[in-house]
Amino acid sequence: xxxxxxxxxxxxxxxxxxxxxxxxxxxxxxxxxxxxxxxxxxxxxxxxxxxxxxxxxxxxxxxxxxxxxxxxxxxxxxxxxxxxxxxxxxxxxxxxxxxxxxxxxxxxxxxxxxxxxxxxxxxxxxxxxxxxxxxxxxxxxxxxxxxxxxxxxxxxxxxxxxxxxxxxxxxxxxxxxxxxxxxxxxxxxxxxxxxxxxxxxxxxxxxxxxxxxxxxxxxxxxxxxxxxxxxxxxxxxxxxxxxxxxxxxxxxxxxxxxxxxxxxxxxxxxxxxxxxxxxxxxxxxxxxxxxxxxxxxxxxxxxxxxxxxxxxxxxxxxxxxxxxxxxxxxxxxxxxxxxxxxxxxxxxxxxxxxxxxxxxxxxxxxxxxxxxxxxxxxxxxxxxxxxxxxxxxxxxxxxxxxxxxxxxxxxxxxxxxxxxxxxxxxxxxxxxxxxxxxxxxxxxxxxxxxxxxxxxxxxxxxxxxxxxxxxxxxxxxxxxxxxx
Amino acid sequence: xxxxxxxxxxxxxxxxxxxxxxxxxxxxxxxxxxxxxxxxxxxxxxxxxxxxxxxxxxxxxxxxxxxxxxxxxxxxxxxxxxxxxxxxxxxxxxx
Numbered sequence: 181x182x183x184x185x186x187x188x189x190x191x192x193x194x195x196x197x198x199x200x201x202x203x204x205x206x207x208x209x210x211x212x213x214x215x216x217x218x219x220x221x222x223x224x225x226x227x228x229x230x231x232x233x234x235x236x237x238x239x240x241x242x243x244x245x246x247x248x249x250x251x252x253x254x255x256x257x258x259x260x261x262x263x264x265x266x267x268x269x270x271x272x273x274x275x276x277x278x279x280x281x282x283x284x285x286x287x288x289x290x291x292x293x294x295x296x297x298x299x300x301x302x303x304x305x306x307x308x309x310x311x312x313x314x315x316x317x318x319x320x321x322x323x324x325x326x327x328x329x330x331x332x333x334x335x336x337x338x339x340x341x342x343x344x345x346x347x348x349x350x351x352x353x354x355x356x357x358x359x360x361x362x363x364x365x366x367x368x369x370x371x372x373x374x375x376x377x378x379x380x381x382x383x384x385x386x387x388x389x390x391x392x393x394x395x396x397x398x399x400x401x402x403x404x405x406x407x408x409x410x411x412x413x414x415x416x417x418x419x420x421x422x423x424x425x426x427x428x429x430x431x432x433x434x435x436x437x438x439x440x441x442x443x444x445x446x447x448x449x450x451x452x453x454x455x456x457x458x459x460x461x462x463x464x465x466x467x468x469x470x471x472x473x474x475x476x477x478x479x480x481x482x483x484x485x486x487x488x489x490x491x492x493x494x495x496x497x498x499x500x501x502x503x504x505x506x507x508x509x510x511x512x513x514x515x516x517x518x519x520x521x522x523x524x525x526x527x528x529x530x531x532x533x534x535x536x537x538x539x540x541x542x543x544x545x546x547x548x549x550x551x552x553x554x555x556x557x558x559x560x561x562x563x564x565x566x567x568x569x570x571x572x573x574x575x576x577x578x579x580x581x582x583x584x585x586x587x588x589x590x591x592x593x594x595x596x597x598x599x600x601x602x603x604x605x606x607x608x609x610x611x612x613x614x615x616x617x618x619x620x621x622x623x624x625x626x627x628x629x630x631x632x633x634x635x636x637x638x639x640x641x642x643x644x645x646x647x648x649x650x651x652x653x654x655x656x657x658x659x660x661x662x663x664x
Numbered sequence: 665x666x667x668x669x670x671x672x673x674x675x676x677x678x679x680x681x682x683x684x685x686x687x688x689x690x691x692x693x694x695x696x697x698x699x700x701x702x703x704x705x706x707x708x709x710x711x712x713x714x715x716x717x718x719x720x721x722x723x724x725x726x727x728x729x730x731x732x733x734x735x736x737x738x739x740x741x742x743x744x745x746x747x748x749x750x751x752x753x754x755x756x757x758x759x
Contacts, residue, residue: 277738372719384720386718415724467684484704495679502680504752509745515755533681537672537691538698540679554705561708563716596697612719636720 181206182342183659186251186399189345193240193250197561200240200250204233204294207252211296211343214663218319220328222257223265224297227430232294239292247294248406255343256335257298257478258305259285259390260379268381269301269313269331272507272527282379282525283411284348284390291406296344300334302344303529304498305355305383307331308601309591312531317588320363321660322626326585329359329601335393336363340627341663346394347404350380352387353486354580354605360393361629364619364658366400366646367393370639373418375404376411384493385416386441387486387609396656397646404639420637428640429647434468436645439573441476444604450583456620456628457579463579463649472572476565482607483599488542488555489610494532495539518590534595561609570635575645579604580617580629583588608633616642619655627658746749 181203182191190197208226215221229252236250260266260278267273281289289295302312310318310333318333320326321341328337332349334361341348349356351369361369368391375390382388392403404423411417438461445454461471503509503523510526513519527534542551569576581601591598608615613636617629630649634642650656667675668689672695676683683691737750746753 273678273744277743279736279743373722412727416718416722418720418722419725478708481705481708484702486704487698488705499680503745504754505740506743506745513755515681516757518682519755520680524680525682528681533679533683534691534694534698536679536681537675538696541667541675541695541699542702544675546676551702553715554710556717557710557713558705560713560716561710563719593699595694596701599698599701610719661748 182210183575184194185396186345186402189251198611199370200233200236200294201230203250204229204252204296207296207344212344214341215265217324218321218337218341219316220300220334220341220343221254221297222267222269222300222315222334224301225264227434228264229294229296236292236294236663239447246290246292247402248288250294251292251345252294252296253288254296254299254335254338254347255285256301256347256349258301258331258350258381259348260381261285261295261298264298266298266343266381267315269303270527270529270532271314271503274314274422274508276506278379280379281490283376283413284380284407287406299338299347302331302333303532304381304494304569305331305350305352306494306531306535308354308358308598310334310359311588311592312529312533315528320585321663322364325587327362327588328628329362329581329585331355332393333359336360336365336367339363339365339393340660342659346392346399348390348407349393350388350390350607352384352490353609354602356391356393357580357605357615357629357631358602360617362585362627364627365393366397366616366618366656367391368404368616368639368642369608370404370408371614371636373416374614375407376414378413382497384490385497386493387490389483396650397643398426398429401429401643405505408639423640425640425643428644432468432650433464433645436464436469436575437573438464438469439473439569439576440471441474441479441569441576441578443476443479444578448582449579450623452623453579453583453628457577457630458621460620460630460649461577463653467648467652473571474572474576476607478558478561478565479607482562483603485555485610486559486606487538487599488551489559491535491539492543493539494550495536495543498532498536507567511554531595532663535664559610562607566611566613575641576633576656578631580631584623584626584628604631612636614639614642618646618649619658621655624659667692667699
C-alpha cells in the first residue's frame with residue numbers, strides 16, 4: 181500500500197479495497213520499524229491518526245469525503261497543530277502545544293488528510309542538513325551515513341522511505357527543494373504568498389513559503405491544490421485564484437522554452453550531477469521543448485544577500501521567544517534580563533544563535549544602510565535578472581544542489597561551507613518565484629535533483645513540466661534499499 | 665569585517681543571549697566568516713537601485729477596524745511558564 185500514488189489510494193479507499201484505518205496502521209507500523217534509524221519524526225501521533233482515519237472511513241461510507249480523505253500525511257514540525265506538540269526542532273519549544281492549527285494544517289484536515297505525526301527539521305528551519313535539530317540529525321534513507329538535506333529533512337526522508345504518503349515542508353532558502361533533491365523526491369516551493377503562513381512558525385517572513393513534498397508531481401499537485409489559496413489571516417497572502425493543478429498536469433510541452441542559466445553550470449557543480457541534469461533536458465527536447473542559454477548575472481550574490489536578509493528577519497521574529505509567555509524558561513532567574521538571556525541561550529542551539537547575532541548586528545545603529553538596505557537593493561537586481569530571463573524562457577532549469585548528499589558531520593564546523601549548499605535555490609526565494617525539485621538519474625546510488633523555476637503564479641506550469649518528465653522516465657520511482 | 669569578543673558581547677547583549685567567554689571566541693570567529701561572505705555585496709554598485717520590500721510589490725491590505733479575535737486568555741496562558749490570576753509572572757522588575 182505504501183508504494184501507491186495518492187490517486188490510486190483515493191480510488192482504493194473509495195472502492196473499499198482497504199480502509200483508511202488499515203492504511204494508517206500500515207504507515208504507523210512502517211514508522212515504528214524505521215523511525216528509530218532514520219529519526220525522521222519528532223512526534224508520532226498514532227492515536228489521533230487512527231481516530232482521524234476512523235472518521236475518514238465514516239465520511240467515505242457516507243459519501244462525504246474530500247479530495248484527500250483517509251490519506252496519511254505528515255507535517256513538518258514548524259506548522260502549529262492544536263493539541264499536538266510543535267517543537268520547530270528546538271529545545272525552546274520542546275514543551276510547546278499550540279492552541280490552534282496553522283491554515284495549511286486546517287486546509288489539509290478539511291480535505292480529509294490523516295496526520296501521522298510531525299517531522300524532524302533543522303532548528304527553526306535554519307540549516308541545510310537537518311543536523312541543527314535539538315532532536316538529533318535525520319538519516320538519509322539512501323545512505324544512513326549521509327544527511328537528508330534541510331531544513332525539511334524529516335519530511336523528505338519520511339516521504340522517500342515511504343513512512344507517509346506525502347508531507348508538508350517550508351522553504352526559506354531551499355528548504356523544500358534541497359532535501360527533496362538529496363532524498364530523491366518531488367518538492368515544490370510556490371510563489372511567495374501562495375500558501376498561507378498563518379500558524380507556520382516564522383523564520384524570515386519575506387522569504388518563508390510552505391509547499392508539498394511527495395513522490396511525484398501528480399501527488400504534489402493534489403496537495404498543493406488544497407494548501408494554496410487566499411487567507412485573510414496572513415497579511416502577505418495572495419488574493420489570486422488557484423488554478424486546477426491536476427487538470428493541467430498532462431499539457432503538451434511543444435514549444436516550451438527552457439532557460440539554462442550559465443551561472444548554474446559553472447565551477448563548484450559536480451560534473452556527474454550536471455550530466456544528470458543534461459540527460460533530463462535532452463528528454464525535454466525530445467518532447468518538443470527548446471533550450472536557450474540565459475544569464476542571471478547577479479545570482480552569485482544571492483548567498484551573501486540572503487545571509488543579511490534572513491538573519492535580520494530571524495532576529496526580529498525570534499525576539500518573541502522570551503521565556504515569559506510560552507516555551508523554555510531557565511531555572512531560578514535572578515532578574516528579568518537574566519531570565520531573557522539564559523532562557524534564550526539554553527533554548528536556542530548554536531546555529532540559531534549565530535543567525536540571531538548576525539541579524540542583530542546588521543540591524544544595529546549605524547550598520548543598517550551598509551547591510552540590510554544594500555542587501556534589499558541587490559535583491560531587487562536579482563529579481564530583475566529573473567524578469568529579463570522570463571522574457572526569453574518559460575521555465576528556468578538547473579541543478580537543485582551542487583552535489584549529492586554529504587556525510588553527516590562533514591560541514592557542521594564551517595557555517596559558510598554549509599550555506600553554500602543553497603547556492604542555486606536561494607535566488608528564487610529572494611525574488612519570490614516558485615521553484616521545484618524533481619529526481620533525475622542518481623550518481624553512485626545517491627539522488628540528484630533537477631530544479632525548475634517558474635514565473636510568478638506559474639506553479640501549474642512547473643507541475644505540468646515535472647509530470648511530463650515523470651510520465652516518460654522512471655527516475656522518480658527509485659526506492660531506497662530496505663524501504664520497498 | 666572581523667568581530668572581536670567585545671563586539672560579540674555587545675551583540676549578544678542586544679540580542680538578549682547569555683554567552684560564556686568560551687562561546688565568545690567561537691562566535692567571533694564564525695560571525696567574522698559570515699560577514700566576509702556578506703562583504704561580497706560591496707563589489708556591486710547599487711546607486712539608484714530601489715530596495716526591494718516585497719517580491720510582488722504588494723502593500724499591506726487593510727480590513728475593517730472590527731474585533732476578529734475572541735478572548736482565549738485561559739488557553740494561551742495554559743502553556744505559559746508561570747502565571748497568576750491571569751497575569752504572566754516574571755522576576756521583580758521594580759525594587
